[in-house]
Amino acid sequence: MKKKLLTLAAAAAVGMTASLASADELTAVSFGGSYGAAQQKHMIDPYMEKTGNNILFENYSGGVAELKAQVESGNVLWDVIDMEVIDLERACSEGLLEVFPQDQLPPGDDGTPAAEDFSEEALANECGVGNIVWTVLYAYNHDTIEGGEPTSMTDFFDTATFPGKRAMRKRPQVNMEWALLADGVPKAEVYDVLATDEGQARAFAKLDSIKDDIVWFDSWSQAPQLLNDGGAVMVQSANGRFFAAIQEENKPFEMVWDGHVFDLDVWAIVKGTDKKDLAIDFIKFATGSKPLSGMPDVAYGPTRQSSYAYIDESIVPKLPSAHLDEGLKASSLFWADYGESLGEKFNEWLLQ
Amino acid sequence: MSNPELTQDEIRQADRNIRRRKWLAIMFVAPLLLFIFVTFVAPIGTMLYRSFYHPTVAELIPDTLTQLDEWSEESGDLPPPAALNAFAVELQALAAERLSGKLAEEVNRGYPGASSLIKSTARAVRRVDLAELQSSGGQLVLDANKKWSDVNVWRAMKKSGSVFKDDFYLTALDLERSPQGEIIQRDTQIYLDLYWKSLKIAFYITVLTAIIGFPLAWYLANAPSRIANTLMIFVLLPFWTSLLVRTTAWIALLQTNGVVNSILMSLHITDEPLEMLYTQFATVIAMTHILMPFMILPLYSVMKGIDPSYFRAALSLGAKPIPAFIRIYMPMTIPGLSAGALLVFIISIGYYITPALVGGTDGQMISNIIAFHMQSSNNWELAAALGSLLLLLITLLYWLYDRLVGISNLKLG
Numbered sequence: 001m002k003k004k005l006l007t008l009a010a011a012a013a014v015g016m017t018a019s020l021a022s023a024d025e026l027t028a029v030s031f032g033g034s035y036g037a038a039q040q041k042h043m044i045d046p047y048m049e050k051t052g053n054n055i056l057f058e059n060y061s062g063g064v065a066e067l068k069a070q071v072e073s074g075n076v077l078w079d080v081i082d083m084e085v086i087d088l089e090r091a092c093s094e095g096l097l098e099v100f101p102q103d104q105l106p107p108g109d110d111g112t113p114a115a116e117d118f119s120e121e122a123l124a125n126e127c128g129v130g131n132i133v134w135t136v137l138y139a140y141n142h143d144t145i146e147g148g149e150p151t152s153m154t155d156f157f158d159t160a161t162f163p164g165k166r167a168m169r170k171r172p173q174v175n176m177e178w179a180l181l182a183d184g185v186p187k188a189e190v191y192d193v194l195a196t197d198e199g200q201a202r203a204f205a206k207l208d209s210i211k212d213d214i215v216w217f218d219s220w221s222q223a224p225q226l227l228n229d230g231g232a233v234m235v236q237s238a239n240g241r242f243f244a245a246i247q248e249e250n251k252p253f254e255m256v257w258d259g260h261v262f263d264l265d266v267w268a269i270v271k272g273t274d275k276k277d278l279a280i281d282f283i284k285f286a287t288g289s290k291p292l293s294g295m296p297d298v299a300y301g302p303t304r305q306s307s308y309a310y311i312d313e314s315i316v317p318k319l320p321s322a323h324l325d326e327g328l329k330a331s332s333l334f335w336a337d338y339g340e341s342l343g344e345k346f347n348e349w350l351l352q
Numbered sequence: 353m354s355n356p357e358l359t360q361d362e363i364r365q366a367d368r369n370i371r372r373r374k375w376l377a378i379m380f381v382a383p384l385l386l387f388i389f390v391t392f393v394a395p396i397g398t399m400l401y402r403s404f405y406h407p408t409v410a411e412l413i414p415d416t417l418t419q420l421d422e423w424s425e426e427s428g429d430l431p432p433p434a435a436l437n438a439f440a441v442e443l444q445a446l447a448a449e450r451l452s453g454k455l456a457e458e459v460n461r462g463y464p465g466a467s468s469l470i471k472s473t474a475r476a477v478r479r480v481d482l483a484e485l486q487s488s489g490g491q492l493v494l495d496a497n498k499k500w501s502d503v504n505v506w507r508a509m510k511k512s513g514s515v516f517k518d519d520f521y522l523t524a525l526d527l528e529r530s531p532q533g534e535i536i537q538r539d540t541q542i543y544l545d546l547y548w549k550s551l552k553i554a555f556y557i558t559v560l561t562a563i564i565g566f567p568l569a570w571y572l573a574n575a576p577s578r579i580a581n582t583l584m585i586f587v588l589l590p591f592w593t594s595l596l597v598r599t600t601a602w603i604a605l606l607q608t609n610g611v612v613n614s615i616l617m618s619l620h621i622t623d624e625p626l627e628m629l630y631t632q633f634a635t636v637i638a639m640t641h642i643l644m645p646f647m648i649l650p651l652y653s654v655m656k657g658i659d660p661s662y663f664r665a666a667l668s669l670g671a672k673p674i675p676a677f678i679r680i681y682m683p684m685t686i687p688g689l690s691a692g693a694l695l696v697f698i699i700s701i702g703y704y705i706t707p708a709l710v711g712g713t714d715g716q717m718i719s720n721i722i723a724f725h726m727q728s729s730n731n732w733e734l735a736a737a738l739g740s741l742l743l744l745l746i747t748l749l750y751w752l753y754d755r756l757v758g759i760s761n762l763k764l765g
Contacts, residue, residue, distance in 0.1 A: 336456075336460070344540045
């Protein structure tokens with residue numbers, strides 16, 4: 001009996017090492033939540049099924065701190081990373097990411113070459129490949145809004161017509177842009193104005209006008225909750241969060257697209273990984289027409305034109321990609337320049 | 353000879369035995385020492401080191417910095433052409449190794465806007481011939497963007513190049529060094545306010561836990577053991593529950609249409625829901641709840657050990673119950689009370705997760721801004737300086753406590 005067990009254990013051990021040797025394993029990190037679930041369903045699982053390689057899919061909370069720690073200590077645990085373009089810019093120029101061979105990207109399923117199929121922003125940085133278009137906008141609740149139905153960024157700052165609390169994320173990003181938009185600065189000039197001391201003062205002055213009516217939160221996940229329980233009548237969040245609340249929980253929320261600040265998420269490869277080839281292979285697959293067409297599950301737009309062939313037409317108007325004209329592209333260059341100094345000024349303003 | 357009954361050999365033998373036992377003892381604690389060193393001393397040490405030792409820029413552009421040494425920054429003139437040329441050459445090398453972003457981030461701290469300036473210029477000089485850069489690269493750089501003609505960029509670069517520096521500590525104290533070398537107030541004043549606020553919040557929490565914890569601990573110590581044991585479970589149960597769960601529970605209680613507001617409104621105490629979540633009030637209340645066991649447990653163990661006959665003796669000698677309680681019983685609980693207060697105060701001053709979740713703006717503490725510099729702005733050096741000052745502050749308070757109350761008066765359980 002004992003001998004039998006031993007043989008079994010030995011066989012299992014041999015089997016395990018054998019399976020480790022034959023199939024490769026890759027560690028991919030992303031943001032989790034419903035977005036992570038959609039990636040699991042449309043990118044990770046199909047890839048594992050197709051190639052037999054194993055992917056460990058983990059969550060992180062964004063930012064470059066962990067990535068920087070791994071690369072600088074030489075202890076690289078992640079291979080592929082999903083990141084916001086605002087972080088990509090910095091991570092890439094600091095040498096935390098591998099350069100991605102964008103010329104190897106396969107054409108779309110309809111035959112369009114990759115360079116034309118992808119939107120321009122998706123391939124703008126040499127270290128990543130665009131994955132989704134997402135946006136930050138505000139929504140209101142039909143049950144709690146008073147004074148009519150807000151339609152513009154000016155309405156968000158108009159507490160006389162639309163009384164009640166506004167909920168915003170506690171950081172300068174997006175809020176500063178919104179303040180200037182509401183103050184009448186044209187979209188094309190927002191970042192130029194914000195780069196000057198006067199422009200920053202103007203944005204803070206506009207925020208000051210509603211300061212007493214702002215509820216601050218720290219994570220997008222808090223936002224739909226605030227709108228639902230009446231903590232605020234207009235709430236800022238990522239569009240996917242509102243979409244999920246509307247679509248799955250039938251909440252009476254309405255998204256306002258005016259002045260939304262959109263950005264991309266990309267797949268990138270961590271510098272120094274010993275599985276670079278496998279990582280490239282995975283990203284080529286994950287940014288194909290079909291896997292990308294699954295992202296509208298969570299209301300994020302695909303970056304490939306050819307993906308729309310797979311998408312239900314009724315969903316398209318609810319995607320950020322249908323509203324790009326009303327929105328403003330978040331400037332990663334601007335925030336790399338002013339993220340820290342405005343972060344400090346913003347905190348100082350909060351404490352006043 | 354001090355001990356005439358032992359021979360030399362016997363003494364040596366005895367010494368050897370003692371030494372061997374000492375070694376054995378050290379071997380037993382070696383894993384613990386190693387553990388403490390690896391997980392505690394080393395990380396804190398490197399963080400402290402990081403707050404003043406910062407060689408990044410000096411490693412990236414050594415030649416430029418050597419050239420800049422000869423340039424007097426007060427003059428208001430641009431650095432000499434040799435320095436500019438050296439910079440152009442080194443910038444090209446950085447661009448080739450994809451390290452220009454690192455330099456950009458560092459200089460940007462002293463001159464917001466330098467990040468895109470350096471990155472775009474790095475792209476511009478990437479493919480220029482090396483010989484050309486060596487002879488006239490400086491002019492290329494100046495032509496690439498008019499911001500390079502601003503002396504302040506070069507001042508910021510020279511400043512970021514010093515290896516050992518106190519700049520991060522100055523910033524952490526809301527100070528900075530002017531181009532003339534004087535120490536002046538910064539435009540943005542935030543860190544001192546935040547330290548002060550953290551102290552205040554920690555103080556409120558300590559007082560609240562003491563006021564609520566004291567009667568409870570007294571009751572636990574004097575109740576029949578069956579009741580006391582049951583109640584003790586209620587004290588410990590939250591202690592074993594996840595911190596996040598407890599904090600989230602407070603969100604459900606305090607939110608606009610949450611449990612507390614619903615009750616207040618149904619009792620017609622208020623007509624409008626009170627704004628409680630995302631305030632300092634929420635931070636104080638939630639942390640008081642979370643840190644309560646740290647106050648109750650030491651108090652309880654001290655009270656348990658107080659002989660009830662002292663109190664009875666005071667009564668039988670004619671003291672009224674309340675003065676007897678205050679003058680006889682309370683002084684004997686001081687070791688527990690001060691241990692609890694010290695624990696609660698020190699834990700709460702560096703607390704992060706609860707203020708982040710329920711604190712809103714006026715419930716922010718210094719730990720939240722340290723997290724901002726670790727995670728968002730990537731300024732680990734400033735985060736290290738802020739953390740070091742916090743450590744210093746706590747050590748100072750501990751020393752003060754030792755002078756006033758005495759550490760030997762402490763009883764943790």
